[in-house]
Structure formats: structure tokens, C-alpha cells
Amino acid sequence: MGYGPDLYQLVHNPMRSRKKIHLIEGARMVASLRCGETPKVAFDLQYMFKEKPRVLSELGNQMQYVISENLDxxxxxxxxxxxxxxxEVSQKWLHQCVGFYGGQYTHQTVLPDFTEKEIVYISRQAVLILISSLLNARDVIDGPFNIGAIALCVSMDTARESLGAARRSRIRTVRLPIKRYVKWQQGPMYLPFPNIMRIFREVHLSGGDWETALLNNISKKMEALKSTAGHQQDIELTYYTAKGYF
Incomplete structure (x- = not known):
């Protein structure tokens, strides 16, 4: 038995120790990698630095939320x-917004190889729907994830950047099943990246419940307003937006 650094220590609150937090987060990530049950997520930054400074800052904030929530x-x-x-611009942005993923051992990183069938690129303009293992089906079939990796284009996707990036990389494009489960009546059909990651996480944990995951992570403005005009009527006034991601 020994006392001192890295040996027996009295820690009143381990979650206040940055070193302990890193060990816990690292252990969770290693467990996730070894189990291989969660798909890998790749954020494509090729269009990132073509955005205006205000949009670049907003996307950077979203990436910070994505990293923080993923580690937690x-x-x-x-x-x-x-x-x-x-x-210089991209390196500065990566240092500020993606600092968790830098380090002195990055040259030792080994990236796994996937076949084209194991990778999907998320795009709201895609025809196919990401909903089950039958990714080449046009019908919506509920089911859990059965893919190796998911690619997301870090942009506002106003000029269909995600479709262009997927075609250049020869990766199959799919869209989320939003139209099936959500009656979208207000604003552009755009989801912030923290919301998308929360949806993925809920779908993974629930074994494929897309409806609950989507409704839990898309802002709901108004729902089921009842009115009496001679007889009871249920007037559905449900509006969904995706502006908030806090």
C-alpha cells in the first residue's frame, strides 16, 4: 500500500478533479469502442470555413456542445x-472549438476502414431514409442503427453542400425520418448538430424509437389547442422549430 500521486488519495468529490474526469470520460469512450455497438460519427469540415464569420462562430458553438455532451x-x-x-484560420478554429481532439499523439491515430455500404451521409435533400438496416429501401421501416459510420456536413446546408460532399466521396446519402413523425409547419427544416446527436443517442439507447427521439429533440411551440364552436373540436396547431439547442 502506498500513498501519493496516482496511489491512494483522499478525494472528497472526484467530479471536481479534472484528472479523474478525464479518466472516467476516457474509460467510457474505450468501452464504446471495444463494444462496437455505436456507429462512428464523422463531421465533414470542408465547407466550414467558407461560411460567414457569424455562421462560423455559431457552428463552432454547436461543435462545442456536441463534444461536451458526448463526453458526458x-x-x-x-x-x-x-x-x-x-x-491558420482552420487551426485557430480547431484549437478554440475542438480542443479536446488535439494532442501530442495524434500522429499515432489509426482510422478504421469501412466499405461504402457501411457509411451513410446525412442530407435533408436525400431521397433515401435513415431508419433501419434496409437503407436502400424507399419505404420507412422502423428499426435500430445497423451502420458503421455516419457523416455530417458542418454547414447550414443552404446550397446542398451535403449532397455535393457525399457525391464526391461516393457515399450514400440518406435523410432523417422527420417528415414521417413531425408535422413541420414553421421555419426551414434544419436541426442544429447537438440536436442531431441527441436524436442519434436516443435512437441507439431505445433500439430504434425514432418518433420519441425526434419529438424529444425538436422544439415544440404549440400543441393541441382545443376550441368549442357548437361542439368540441381538437384543433391541431403544432409548430416545430429547431432554433434552440440549449
Whole structure:
């Protein structure tokens, strides 16, 4: 028995120790990688630095939330940031917003290889629907994840950047089953990245319950307003937006 650094220590609150927090977060990530049950998520940054400074800042904030919530999760997703240019602007942004993923051992990183059938690229303009193992089916069939990796284009996707990136990479594009479960009546059909990751996490934990995951992570403005005009009527006035992600 010994006392001292890395030996027996009295820690009143282990969650106040940054070193202990890193050990816990690292253990969760290693467990997720070894089990191999969660799909890997790749954030494609090739269009990131073509955005305006205000949009760039907003996307950076979203990435910070994604990283923080993923590290706090008991079942974190293995996250990678890919296709970024090695210039001063991108390096500064990565240092500020993605500082968790830098380090002195990055040259030792070994990236796994996936076949084209194991990777999907999320795009709201896609025809196919990400809903089950039958990714090539046009019918919506509920089911759990059965894919190796998911790619997300870090942009507002106003010019269909995600479709262009997927075609260049020869990756199958799919869309989330939002239209099936959500009556979207207000604003553009855009989800912030923290919301998308929460949806993925809930779908993974529930074994494929997309409806609950979508409704829990899309802001709901008004629902089921009742009115009496001679007889009882249920007037459905449900509006969904995705502006808030806190």
C-alpha cells in the first residue's frame, strides 16, 4: 500500500478533479469502442470555413456542445473531424472549438476502414431514409442503427453542400425520418448538430424509437389547442422549430 500521486488519495468529490474526469470520460469512450455497438460519427469540415464569420462562430458553438455532451454521455459516440484545410484560420478554429481532439499523439491515430455500404451521409435533400438496416429501401421501416459510420456536413446546408460532399466521396446519402413523425409547419427544416446527436443517442439507447427521439429533440411551440364552436373540436396547431439547442 502506498500513498501519493496516482496511489491512494483522499478525494472528497472526484467530479471536481479534472484528472479523474478525464479518466472516467476516457474509460467510457474505450468501452464504446471495444463494444462496437455505436456507429462512428464523422463531421465533414470542408465547407466550414467558407461560411460567414457569424455562421462560423455559431457552428463552432454547436461543435462545442456536441463534444461536451458526448463526453458526458455514458454511451459516447466515437467522433472524428475530417476534411479540414491545414491553414491558420482552420487551426485557430480547431484549437478554440475542438480542443479536446488535439494532442501530442495524434500522429499515432489509426482510422478504421469501412466499405461504402457501411457509411451513410446525412442530407435533408436525400431521397433515401435513415431508419433501419434496409437503407436502400424507399419505404420507412422502423428499426435500430445497423451502420458503421455516419457523416455530417458542418454547414447550414443552404446550397446542398451535403449532397455535393457525399457525391464526391461516393457515399450514400440518406435523410432523417422527420417528415414521417413531425408535422413541420414553421421555419426551414434544419436541426442544429447537438440536436442531431441527441436524436442519434436516443435512437441507439431505445433500439430504434425514432418518433420519441425526434419529438424529444425538436422544439415544440404549440400543441393541441382545443376550441368549442357548437361542439368540441381538437384543433391541431403544432409548430416545430429547431432554433434552440440549449
Amino acid at each position: 454521455s455514458r454511451t459516447p459516440f466515437p467522433i472524428s473531424f475530417v476534411n479540414f484545410s491545414n491553414n
